[in-house]
Amino acid sequence: MKDEDLLRYLDGELSPREAREAEAAIEASPDARRKLDAMRQLRDVVAARIEAEVADAEAELEGSWRKIAAALPEPPRAGVWARLREWFDAYRGHVLTGALAASAGVVLTLVLHPSGRMAGAPPEAAEAAVVESLEVPEGSGTILQVPSDDKNAPATTVIWLTPGEKDEQAEKAEDAPI
Amino acid sequence: MNNPRERPSIRQHDDDDADAALIDRCKAGDRDAFRLVFERYQRRAYALAFGIVRNRDAALDVVQEAFLKAFRNLSGFAGNASIYTWLYRIVMNVAIDYKRKQAREQKVDYDDALAHLEEEAPAGSGELLPQLLRGDPAKEATRREIREKIDEALAKLSDNHRAVLVMREIDGLSYEEMAKVMKCSKGTIMSRLFHARRNMQKHLIDMLGPDADEVES
Numbered sequence: 001m002k003d004e005d006l007l008r009y010l011d012g013e014l015s016p017r018e019a020r021e022a023e024a025a026i027e028a029s030p031d032a033r034r035k036l037d038a039m040r041q042l043r044d045v046v047a048a049r050i051e052a053e054v055a056d057a058e059a060e061l062e063g064s065w066r067k068i069a070a071a072l073p074e075p076p077r078a079g080v081w082a083r084l085r086e087w088f089d090a091y092r093g094h095v096l097t098g099a100l101a102a103s104a105g106v107v108l109t110l111v112l113h114p115s116g117r118m119a120g121a122p123p124e125a126a127e128a129a130v131v132e133s134l135e136v137p138e139g140s141g142t143i144l145q146v147p148s149d150d151k152n153a154p155a156t157t158v159i160w161l162t163p164g165e166k167d168e169q170a171e172k173a174e175d176a177p178i
Numbered sequence: 179m180n181n182p183r184e185r186p187s188i189r190q191h192d193d194d195d196a197d198a199a200l201i202d203r204c205k206a207g208d209r210d211a212f213r214l215v216f217e218r219y220q221r222r223a224y225a226l227a228f229g230i231v232r233n234r235d236a237a238l239d240v241v242q243e244a245f246l247k248a249f250r251n252l253s254g255f256a257g258n259a260s261i262y263t264w265l266y267r268i269v270m271n272v273a274i275d276y277k278r279k280q281a282r283e284q285k286v287d288y289d290d291a292l293a294h295l296e297e298e299a300p301a302g303s304g305e306l307l308p309q310l311l312r313g314d315p316a317k318e319a320t321r322r323e324i325r326e327k328i329d330e331a332l333a334k335l336s337d338n339h340r341a342v343l344v345m346r347e348i349d350g351l352s353y354e355e356m357a358k359v360m361k362c363s364k365g366t367i368m369s370r371l372f373h374a375r376r377n378m379q380k381h382l383i384d385m386l387g388p389d390a391d392e393v394e395s
Binding site for chain 1: 193209212213216217220221224225228229237238239241242245246249250286301325328332343344346347348352353371372375378379
């Protein structure tokens with residue numbers, strides 16, 4: 001048996017058919033068996049030596065990552081949208097909670113302050129004294145006296161104009177072609 | 179008869195699909211993924227680096243530099259190759275560069291052709307190792323005195339011979355995989371492996387033979 005074939009047999013490089021033939025040849029040849037044993041011995045010796053070295057260097061090897069990580073280039077900065085998305089992903093819970101709270105606030109405000117009162121009531125009406133109500137073209141007016149916080153200062157006069165509702169006929173008349 | 183292709187303990191697992199997914203993440207700049215690659219291959223990379231430079235600190239430096247180079251050159255990784263053959267090639271190149279630089283600093287010519295002189299060494303083929311290693315060579319190899327002898331024998335090999343020995347005996351790489359790492363033909367790998375084993379065996383027999391009794395006692 002040629003040394004080359006013995007080497008390929010040892011290294012598992014023969015086809016299954018070649019390996020079967022090699023096994024038969026090795027069985028029949030004391031010289032081939034001796035060579036094969038010698039190569040296996042050597043493999044065990046070399047492997048044991050290097051594996052022992054790897055095991056001894058294990059701790060230092062683990063520590064190598066810190067040095068590698070410190071020397072790695074910084075990852076490229078993401079674009080504006082990617083960063084916004086990243087921010088949203090990170091704070092998704094807070095954003096949703098905030099949005100829900102704001103919605104609840106708007107709903108509560110609408111329930112507690114119906115639109116008519118909000119739009120029509122003069123500011124500070126409860127504290128201001130109504131001096132006079134007026135009828136003005138296309139609406140009504142109210143003259144209010146709003147007292148100042150400073151008792152020595154004069155009150156402020158506010159004229160609050162509220163547009164009146166136009167009737168349908170008047171609107172049609174306005175929209176009619178001249 | 180035993181399965182001829184037994185071994186290797188530091189070759190933990192090869193999962194090419196998982197590797198491909200990791201590499202995609204690394205290419206996107208994911209450091210955590212690169213750390214996983216490091217953890218998966220650090221021991222194998224170190225074994226090869228140590229096999230070539232034969233010094234722990236130097237081998238650790240080689241591993242660090244090789245992984246940094248790998249990270250910077252991820253775009254050059256084709257994906258049709260196994261990640262460990264690609265990494266091995268980088269480790270091998272960095273280790274050889276280290277040896278060349280070291281030789282320049284010591285004003286010694288680095289000439290890998292020296293390796294070919296070794297190939298002319300008389301063959302020890304077929305000779306079994308001395309009696310003290312015959313019982314359990316792997317166990318004996320962990321004894322300090324024996325370790326030193328093995329290191330001396332390894333030191334007498336060329337870098338290429340040590341590299342093929344480590345890749346084959348420790349890692350179980352096939353001839354084809356080794357040929358990819360070393361960028362040479364399978365025939366060259368076979369030749370290097372054959373001469374590496376023969377020379378290593380001869381050096382060990384020379385060193386352990388006459389001193390066997392002394393070491394054993």
